[in-house]
Amino acid sequence: MIPLIQAAIVAVFLGTWQMLSPALGLQFFFATPLAVFQSLWALMKSGLLFYHAGITSLEAVAGFLLGGTLGMGIGILLGRHQLLAKVLAPFLTAIYSLPKAALAPLFILWFGIGIDMKIFLAGSIVFFLVFLNTFHGVREVSHEQIAILRLMKANERHLLTKVIIPSAIVWVFAGLRLSVPYALIGAILGEIIAANRGLGFLISSAAGRFDTAGTFAALIAIMFLALVLNRAITFAEGRLMPWRAAEEGREVPI
Amino acid sequence: MPGPTAPPSRKSSEALPLIEFRNVGKTFARGALEAVRDVNLSVAPGEFLTLVGPSGCGKSTLLNMTAGLFLPTTGEVRYAGAVVADINVRVGYMTQVDHLLPWRTLAGNIAVPLEIAGRPKREIAAEVERLMTLVGLTGFGASYPSQLSGGMRKRAALARLFAYDPETLLMDEPFAALDAQMRLVLQVELKRLCRLLGKTVLFVTHDVDEAVALGDRCIVFTSRPGRVRQAITVDLPGDRDLRVLRYDPAYLAQCGALWRLLTPPVEPAVAPQGRRE
CATH class of the missing domain: 3.40.50.300 (P-loop containing nucleotide triphosphate hydrolases)
Incomplete structure (x- = not known):
């Protein structure tokens, strides 16, 4: 039922767009869905779309992994060491408050206009989201569970692998899920500012040629990429947290 | 013994x-x-x-x-x-709330103290099996705590307590x-x-x-x-x-x-x- 309604909404939306755009003389700004589709099809047939999408995915995923790994590691470290966390808190807040887009020119100076600059830009955004979530997750770990394990003679490594990381991983994934669009922002922003490849470049070059159909086509490709990344996260979640599925499957006790 | x-x-x-x-x-x-x-x-x-x-x-x-x-x-x-x-x-402590680890299966929970003690894997599996039989939980080793009743979780916590054999x-x-x-x-x-x-x-x-x-x-x-x-x-x-x-x-x-x-x-x-x- 719900998919039918959703399909109907899409059909009505696209149909209205298709009719209104030429009727109001707005084809230039709002290319008709048909034109967008044709543009998208041409890009796909030439293989250009996959080439650019591949570059952007590479940047986003690499930035995601880089920022995610560092964010998780440092989040766990600071979550376990209150003193260190207190010492570093003002510095981290200061860097966090900085809009990462403002770092782009500096990153270009440091790393050039190649892929690595986009990776670092995406990574710097992802890092903070994952770090903050992991940090919070580690601080939320049940003290009772830790006490019970310490009574079993657990050392810090045991606590980390058996309680802290499994317990914080829910939060880590919340951070990762939140990061998907931001990793794409980092990659695409980098491409718009300085690049000759990637979906961001595709957008800016199409827009530069007043090709709205091409611009919309690239936007659709980005949307699709974000969907794929989200699904990948969901898949990883299911594999890494099988107990969550078990919890969802049970009957709700009152 | x-x-x-x-x-x-x-x-x-x-x-x-x-x-x-x-x-x-x-x-x-x-x-x-x-x-x-x-x-x-x-x-x-x-x-x-x-x-x-x-x-x-x-x-x-x-x-x-x-x-x-x-x-x-x-x-x-x-x-x-x-x-x-x-x-x-x-001391070993069995609290009122079972405090089982929700991300581990029942067998995994009972194995925790044995893993901490560094016992070999096969020995752990056999010991867990023995303890689950002792508390009447045979066949539930692969279940997660959230899937079980309060009484079963208590028994799992008891098995875990026996597993590490405190003074x-x-x-x-x-x-x-x-x-x-x-x-x-x-x-x-x-x-x-x-x-x-x-x-x-x-x-x-x-x-x-x-x-x-x-x-x-x-x-x-x-x-x-x-x-x-x-x-x-x-x-x-x-x-x-x-x-x-x-x-x-x-x-x-x-x-x-x-x-x-x-x-x-x-x-x-x-x-x-x-x-x-």
Whole structure:
């Protein structure tokens, strides 16, 4: 039922767009869905779309992994060491408050206009989201569970692998899920500012040629990429947290 | 099975105490809540002590302090002669809430202490299997705690406690959520293991019959702030058969006496005699 309604909404939306755009003389700004589709099809047939999408995915995923790994590691470290966390808190807040887009020119100076600059830009955004979530997750770990394990003679490594990381991983994934669009922002922003490849470049070059159909086509490709990344996260979640599925499957006790 | 099979000492005052509470008091919330006051108690090695008293009288607080989870506000808790100042790894603690790890299966949970002890994988699997049979959880090894009933989780927590085989067992109403048959099975098993291995046990319960059936000594607490109201030596043999105990007149008489002792404070506005502040 719900998919039918959703399909109907899409059909009505696209149909209205298709009719209104030429009727109001707005084809230039709002290319008709048909034109967008044709543009998208041409890009796909030439293989250009996959080439650019591949570059952007590479940047986003690499930035995601880089920022995610560092964010998780440092989040766990600071979550376990209150003193260190207190010492570093003002510095981290200061860097966090900085809009990462403002770092782009500096990153270009440091790393050039190649892929690595986009990776670092995406990574710097992802890092903070994952770090903050992991940090919070580690601080939320049940003290009772830790006490019970310490009574079993657990050392810090045991606590980390058996309680802290499994317990914080829910939060880590919340951070990762939140990061998907931001990793794409980092990659695409980098491409718009300085690049000759990637979906961001595709957008800016199409827009530069007043090709709205091409611009919309690239936007659709980005949307699709974000969907794929989200699904990948969901898949990883299911594999890494099988107990969550078990919890969802049970009957709700009152 | 190695280990001394020294029978539990009935004359606790004569043996060197394993656990000692000396003028122990504990307040929470900056003194707003006084859990226990002036508790003096000696527990001999191998002794099975049951703690009874009204809800909220600080029995769990005493267990927490024995485990070193927090320190007394006044007085001191000694374990094997030394003041308990940090986590006491010579005790095992089965808390009221099972505190199983939700991300581990039942078998995985029971395996935790064995993994910490660094036992080889195959040995762990066999031991977990044995313990699950012991507590009647065969076939549930692959289930997650969230999929099981409270009673099953309690039994898993009990299996986990047995898995790491601590010198002293702290048990906070471990059998409260079980059906009568399973409870009896586990009581028998607990009593047998404790006698065999010479375990010292602090066992909190609300069940008067259980307190008499299991204990060598039964400590009755007043309502909050909890103080020792009376220590009753249970006059039953150490190797009593729990399955036929309910027909034993001596047992029934002791249960009756304990019932009478515990009944008055339940009525409102009646304080325990001679204990008014």
